[in-house]
Amino acid sequence: MNCDVERLSRVRMIADYQFGKGTGKELFPEGSTFQLSRTKRVRQVLHSGKRIATARAKDGFFTLSIEGASVIHKLLSGKKLRVVVSDDASPFVEAGKTAFAKHVIDIDPELRAGEEVLITDKNDRLLATGQLLLSPAEIRDLDSGAAVDVRAGIASK
16 A cells, blocks of 8 residues: 555656646545556556546656546646637547647647647637647747647547
């Protein structure tokens, strides 16, 4: 049992670093369980039987499920970790399709390429979660190409 307490502390620390201070405790509440790799590293974090996040093997950061993204969405206000897409693109992104640069109408300027992001519409309704492929400056300057590799949309759940 001591190992699970240690793992929970570690994944919370990583989430605090990746998503902002205090998010780890909300994202991974008491009772979270873990799926481990063959080398006994945390691969997935589950709560109530649902996957909340998966640890990327290359860097140890988390990719979010829709359940995990909705927790982060409620916690972080304003534009933090958000990519806002136009109404035209919303149904496609919601279905799990790629978000293109020409459809991005607003973006958190502090984001970096490769980070996990929340994709919302103009009314801050969560549509999907994914990995940012370009920097905010590149997205603003470009009129074509993929901006966010969508992992999961709320309609694809």
